[in-house]
Amino acid sequence: MTARPVFANLPDRAFDLIVIGAGINGAGIARDAAARGLRVLLVDKGDIGGGTTSWSTRLIHGGLRYLEHGEIGLVRESLRERERLLRIVPHLVRPLPLLIPIYTGDQRGPWLIRAGMLAYDLLSYDKSLARHEMLSRAESLARLPGLNPDGLRGAALYYDAQVEFPERLAVENALAASAAGATLLTYARVERIVVEAGRARGVELVDLLQAGAGPVVVRAPVIINVAGPWVDEVLAGVPGREPAPLLGGTKGSHLVVGGFAGAPDQALYAAAREDGRPFFIIPWNDQYLIGTTDVWFHGDLDCLVASEAEIDYLLAETNRVIPGAGLSRAAIHYTYAGVRPLPFVPAGRAGAITRRHLLHDHGRDGVTGLFSVVGGKLTTYRELAVHAVDRAQRALGLPLTPSTTERTPLPGTPGADGDFALFRRRFVAESGVPERSAGHLADTYGVRANDVLALATTDDLRRSFDDASGAIGAEVLFAFAHEAAQTLTDVLMRRTMVGLGPELGIGADQVAADIAARHLGWERGRCIQEVDAYRAYVERFRLRHHVASWYKRPTAADSDQQ
Template sequence: MVEREKLLAGVQQRPFDVIVVGAGINGAGVARDAAMRGLRVLMLDKGDIASGTTQWATRLIHGGLRYLEHYEVPLVRESLKDREILLHIAPHLVKPLKFVVPIYERSSRGPRMIRLGMIAYDTLSYDKSVPNHKMLSREEALREYPGLNPDGLLGAATYYDAQVEYAERIAVENAVSAVENGATVLTYAEVTRLLFEGNGSRVVGVEFRDRLSEDGAVYSAHAPVTVNVAGPWVDRVLGGSGSVSVETSENGGSDSGRMIGGTKGSHIVVDPFPGAPKNAIYVEARKDGRPYFIVPWNGLYLIGTTDFRYRGDLDYVKATEDEIQYLIDETNFVVPEANLSRDSVLFTYSGVRPLPFAPEGSEGSISRSHVVYDHAKGKSAAGGRIKVHGGGSPRAEGLLSIVGGKLTTYRNLGRQTTNVVYKKLGVKPPKSATDRIPLPGGKTPDLSEFSEEFRQRSGLADVLSRRLVRLYGARAYDVLAEAGDDDSLKEPLTDDLRESTALLGCEVLYAFRREQAQKLADVLLRRTMVSYGPHVALDVDEAAARVCVEHLGWSEERARREVEEYREWIERYTPKAFREGVAAG
């Protein structure tokens, strides 16, 4: 914590060009782009990197096939272009994924409509490295995907998008790269208010509270431009300014002044099941016609998502039993052999999309595009054509807010936002390089060759070497180096030797020393990713805390407290492991 104290003390004296509020994928993308172009960047978040919306995504890097029916052609093209870029700059994290779209008599879109959509999708992704779509007859579909419900099946279409199994690590690597390019990143630093000058006409910085200090010490930081990229919490950041009242229904008020009107999306995670597809299924739900996914993921299956208006607590979002049953029922209908039950669900997760507030219209029709909103002008300075409600209060120079956006297009959002920041500073922006320079783990000419070399030279069992390359890519050697001469740190902390569960002690140290982790939960949920294994890390949390006691100087009291905090937090995932007593004692 000594290094953190130095950072906090220095922030008040150091001049910054831009303050980024929010360290989700979009905030981290803005921070990386701005730092790589030479700006002095401070990024703050009230939690950890990627601890909000980013960690609750469906984990797809996709063009948004269904956006075509809402005529969002520019968004689809932008997404498909960024999909291809991510396949190259983060090959360890982003990989091609084949999808099948079964077409039923009950489907709102018949074979002709699906075929036209697929042709348009291929046309818009003219620079792609993945195969084109293919239409399948009923017989071909059942032969290739025998688990599909044959009742009323007319045929199917297959196409390719991409998957990022660990969306959190994309954000972490963006933040790490930002720091390596000179940015200052402070997590658990909650912005409590915007700082104004000139009778409230200009934002000149922020005041924030250190959530890791016992006394909640308050600090201030100054910059000519502040970017509010807090996702679903955008309105809360604006409301904390003291100069504007942003009442939301979340707090029992009206929708007056509201910019964000997020919808809730929930997922369930299950073990492989009878009839499970070898590729991803993209299908319409019977009950409401909403498209959802059944995706092979992390050695398990990820099923989701729902899409409902959300008015509850943004800091505690949990899948309801109705949502869970909805996803179970729909899966059992599409794959009759699955026979899933509530007991089949290993865990769930749920989050709120940072979509623009829309008083009317269905949830699925709300645009997934984004705008960089300039509060001085009261309108968008970059991005798509989204109507921003609530007047974009407060009307002040030096303040930008990001409304909307999605995981796939974070890099382009970062580029556009940094361009606007430079314009605000009155300086011509250098060209962005985030489309060419790989993320830290992607810096290898050939990931396959690197993976084989690491397997041979690391001295690890194959499952462990695969795990490290899959998570850390080209930095797998750096992770292993944290073990030093202590071979025990190269041993799994669990008896379950799967890639998703076999946490090494050296990974824990790497997370704290090299990847901005501050808490045990940060390590388990958003660095080593073992929280998304079948046991949600309840089989390794105590062992990981023990590593911190022995190698980072934690007290026994801190270790106990951090384990308790993690277990309390993970309850919202309704983990089956709790019921089975994995965390007993």
């Protein structure tokens, strides 16, 4: 069971390390630190993985593009991590073939692409994935008949990896941290970092689930601020920080669309005509993910939306490279946007800022015991965590102990180096639930799919409550009992992944609330409030002109009818 700790008791608890932010990096740090024996508090103002981690392109990649900026070390590190993640989380990270079409007049011609491909292969000499192939024009069109043939010279085919749901990767890391003894506290905001006599001593926390509960101060000798794009916000008031920011984020937006004429079977990585910037069209979650953009961002980090200009750009570039697609706004299921937590640079091209992470030691600014994580990618979260925990151990005056995360499986992994494909085949054949649901359970929870099934003791818990994903009722109970979910939004957006289907989980949200009413004792008022909060949350992903037509506040009568 993953019960929420009693908020008011936290000041009496002894911690070695407070990790602020339960995105992929914070969850990874907490897991590594707890496994090395530190007493850890992992705290987030929202849910696990609800920040930037949810709003990425979802690739586990070396970053072919970073080669152009001479970031050889970063590419090598990322490729090594890609290989590790394919091995240690095979249920969440899978190989992904990508095609790069090359056109007459492109900034990057065949020789440059070929050189990049050779370097990429060389830097991943120890990989399990296939090496690249250069394709002729005819071979390219045979592979992807929908490609724009005008000026097409050929293509490069290569392999990277995809984490369909980085939200789940963050959740599994947080659960592993909790299993190793870390305290996990979501919906608690750090109001300020407590600094006394030049040392960080703790954090002041506000409980966002209990209105009116006063703030508490929780103490620890080391604090790691890994709040993604919110890093500077969290540092407000810390001596030595003003006015220079650590971060200068850029916004990236994505469109999610259904199948379309000429849609690729593999991912497409094409250069945009407008600005030469590469963008992706990726088969994802039975839909297509199209993105991304890279624009300076200075607004409110808590309500990010794709702008009209970004939507126009991504639609136009997709229709250019796949002319039969004919995509318009009507084809868009939803959009999403995130801000990359990149290091602050005073000016320059957004795409050229390093994607390497830095661990800022505030000892430099006169505050010891405090570190902030700047930058980082999903791909390198595990290695970032190793570095951060090494630094924490040093700051605590402890002997350095080796990280175990390279070898230790995450909760859903089928044993060390286990065969996930074999597990999946057997599970689908033997689970007794329809194939669609069984596949969804295996791909979402790995071997813990068996634990979900163990809760499916009644018909409604074995039944799917969402046609698009095949998710079953028992998952709602599992999320609250075993995966630290606090709200219906957590369940739909970051546990069952129902919220990322074509309808954004609208409709399924009411059925899920009804399951919680029947099996968890939710009263009608709570069901209404949870569904309301969920619909308010997903509103930002809908195109503006859709909002009025889809949103209907559920009523008590709706609940009665279920």
